[in-house]
Amino acid sequence: MKTAISIGSAYYDGSNWEDLVELVKLADRIGVEYAWSAEAWGMDAVSPLAYLAPLTKTIRLGTGIMQTSARTPATAAMTSLALARLTNNRFVLGLGVSGPQVVEGLHGASFEKPLGRLREYINIVRQGISGERIQNDGPQYVLPRPGGEGKALRLGMPPNPSIPIYLATLGPKMLELTGELADGWVGTSFIPEASDDVISHLRIGAERAGRSLADLDLQVNATIEVGDDVEALIKKYKKSAAFTLGAMGSPETNFYNAAFSRAGWEPMAKRVQTLWVSGDKQAAVEAVDDDFVLATQMIGNESMVLERLRATAAAGITTIRIVPLGRSVREQQAHLEHVRSLIQTL
Structure with missing residues (x-):
């Protein structure tokens, strides 16, 4: 099982940024596979990754998640190509639709039909990163815009269709879309004993696309505290x-x-x-x-935590995503190293 860390939060204000940087650098040194930057109404998900890119070597840097309502799909494609270049192909595009309070309250966009909107968004992003002319017939996105002077364009950066796309989804139909179109799942609200409610829908989507569940990296967040x-x-x-x-x-x-x-x-x-x-x-x-x-x-206690980790792995989860705990960066680093050692025993 792999390890990922979350950096920032929905409302992260940038405080103790230097400590967060040191934490990610440690994660990179000890072999943590992913670092995900959060986004809602605090610090955006993209800027921290650009900063961390030259300070890390192997850890994959992902947006966890980039809100689809905050950027056009073409902008998401351009950002992905740029971050893939800056990270030497360590960038992972994590997408999510957020919720109506943020989408309608902060971005002034409609939250209606999020499933269809996300499907079109992903298709347009893939066009952009693959070097194709960007065009879409709707109903959510119509590109080029009709009735004007717009034309279908290719992005100027070299194509990079291998950029992985992960989705943060929860509902049954959204999970099926994840299984069908995504490279991975950035999951939350996961209970191993009730995993079939989630895994079955991911599997349905994967099989619809002619592949298996094993083709996806399934990540879930976990609060881990030993005591x-x-x-x-x-x-x-x-x-x-x-x-x-x-x-x-x-x-x-x-x-x-x-x-x-x-x-x-x-x-x-x-x-x-x-x-x-x-x-x-x-x-x-x-x-x-x-x-x-x-x-x-x-x-x-440690045996209880290990039991939960084993149950999560047995349910089909491939990566555990944690927030290192502690009041100081030294405590957070010690927590990360301990949790990493527990996960490596599985």
């Missing part, structure tokens, strides 16, 4: 669980809540969301089930 006080760890991570179930999206559209509901936790997930939205955040935290925390986080 003997399991009760304290459960209490600690109930807060983030309640935030995910209650606040990561609107009351009408919370993709994470929906994913965990499909995984068998619907009554609790809805109860936590209702309490959070009503303003009673403490009650929402208390409503999170202990077993849910243990199912969704890799916490506890």
